[in-house]
Amino acid sequence: MNLQTRLKHLSLFVAAAMLAACGDATTEIVEKEPVVVPGDGHDHGDVSGAxxxxxxxxxxxxxxxYELEDNKLLATLGLTHEPAYLYASPTKRYAMLVERSDDLVEFIDGGIWQEDHGDHLHPYEQAPALVDFTLPGSRPTHVTMGEEQIAVFFDGDGQNGISASVAMFNEAHISADNSDYPVHTFDTHMHGAAQARGENVFATLRDANTTSTLPDRIARFHAHGDHFHQEQVFDTLCPALHGSAQNHDAVAFACADGVVVISEENAEYSASKILNTEAFSEGMRIGTLRAHLEGEQFFGIAGTTVFVINPDAGEMELLDWQPHAEAKLLSLEVSLDGENLIILDSQGYLTLLSAHQHGDDLHWELAHKLDISEADVALMPEGSRFEMTLSNEYVYIADPIKKHVVIVDRHEGKISGELALGFTPNKLTWLGIVGEADGGHVH
Known part of the structure; x- marks a missing residue:
């Protein structure tokens, strides 16, 4: 057992001892015995679909x-440091906890997953656990998901002369604690971005002689064992680049003057730019992109304004999500099935939009708007905000004011329950089996 692993186990032991000593029933650790069902293809036992x-x-x-079948605390685990960001892996089995200031990414196995056994998908359930696999690197910041691959962009540290880097791996690396994945180190630091797509990573480049930490170029790198070869630098410039996403057909990066879209045809990659429209005022820019992996659109966030970007038409148009007065857009996500756009704002309103097909075009219409917090938002603790995550059917919203999680049924468009926490929540993510499991063995 290496030093990193011993420290993890010691942290978990200390956390458990502290909680037991405080006698607070809301933070009591209740760990279930692992349940791993024999692979006979039929009697899979009870695996929670929630x-x-x-x-x-x-x-x-x-x-x-928390076990969402009964909203009970299942386990409390101790990390090496406090995480700044939180993501779920492509199949939602693993949580990726980014400890940016401490140059580390750690991983937790949520304990629910399924495997392809040929004629069926076999579900498993066991206790959650901190895994041995970690990602060390300078200032991990942006984590993005492809269909199977994960890209983590490390910004580096200009003050200490540490260059940026990007790593590409998958869930098999996490489960096997396998460090044999490709990494590329750039020639300077930058606040960059990357998208993993098959054997390629599309990542940013920055001229080391510029004063801005934001890059303005995009390159394609091809994986070769434990490293990448730079195969292509795209001619299309992307000034003040920040934000990236990918969908079924393309990869996109947000720029100060528009969105660069990279597409593939006959194994050839090309880049084009969709320019900002007249709806952009001076200084306004898209800083965040979202997409669904099976979709054809991108969604760009510019302050409280959202644009729907259609690469095939080379157009972007305003999304009328009817923001509440004085609200700041905190988060926009596409539902796991791609049927809803879900927006959370700073005033505690949740907006749900539904997709509607009109001929060849997909449009989004307001379906529900909910006030998910009865508290005065002025009481929000300093440095906190509402946060949300999505499961197959529900939206889970962490409310630091009330120290609970609000559960919203996105199809019904109403609050269906709550989860009391007893502590101030920061980030949250859902872990489980995406979609319906094969054979009806998940309840």
Whole structure:
């Protein structure tokens, strides 16, 4: 057992001892015995279709996992440091906890997954656990998901002369604690971005002689064992690049003057730019992109304004999501099935939009708007905000004011329950089996 692993186990032991000593029933650790069902293809036992919710605690290295079948605390695990960001892996089995200031990414196995056994998908359930696989690197910041691959962009540290880098790996690396994945180190630091797509990574480039930490070029890198070969630098410039996403057909990067879209045809990659429209005022720019992997559109966030970007038509148009007065857009996500756009704002309103096909065009119409917090938003703790994550059917919203999670049925468009926490939540993510499991063995 290496030093990193021993420290993890010691952290978990100390966390458990502290919680036992405080006698607070809301943070009691209740760990279920692992349930791994024999692979006979039929009698798979009971595997929760509701999944599990991982919630981090503000100002703490402890994370809490809840069994959503009964909204009970399942386990509390101790990380090496407090995480700044939280993501779920492509199949939603693993949580990726980014400890940016401490140059580390750690991983938690949520304990629910399924495997392809040829004629059926076999579900498994076991206790959640901190895994041995970690990603060390300078200032990990942006984590993005492809269909199977994961890209982590490390910004580097200009003050200490540490260059940026990008790593590409998959869930098999996580489960096997396998460090044999490709990494590319750039020639300077940057606040960059990357998208993993098959054996390629599309990543940013920055001229080391510029004063801005934001890049303005995009390159394609091809994986070769433990490293990448730079195969192509695209001619299309992307000034002040920030934000990226990918969908079924393309990869996109947000720029100060528009969105660069990279597409493939006959194994050849080309880039084009969709310019900002007249709806952009001076200084306004898209800084975040979202997409669904099976979709054809991109969604660009510019402050509280959202643009729907259609690469085939080379157009972007305003999305009328009817923001609440004085609200700031905190998060926009596409539902796991691609049928809804879900927007959370700073005033505690949740907006759900539904997709409607009109001829060849996909449009989004307002379906529901909910006030998910009865509290005065002025009471929000300093440094906190509403956060959300999505499961197959529900939206889970962490409310730091009330110290609980609000559960919203996105199809019904109404609050269906809550999960009391007893601590101030920071980030959260849903872990479980995406979609319906094969054979009806998930309940």
């Amino acid at each position: 999944g599990r919710l991982l919630v981090t605690s503000k100002g703490s290295n402890q994370v809490n996992l």
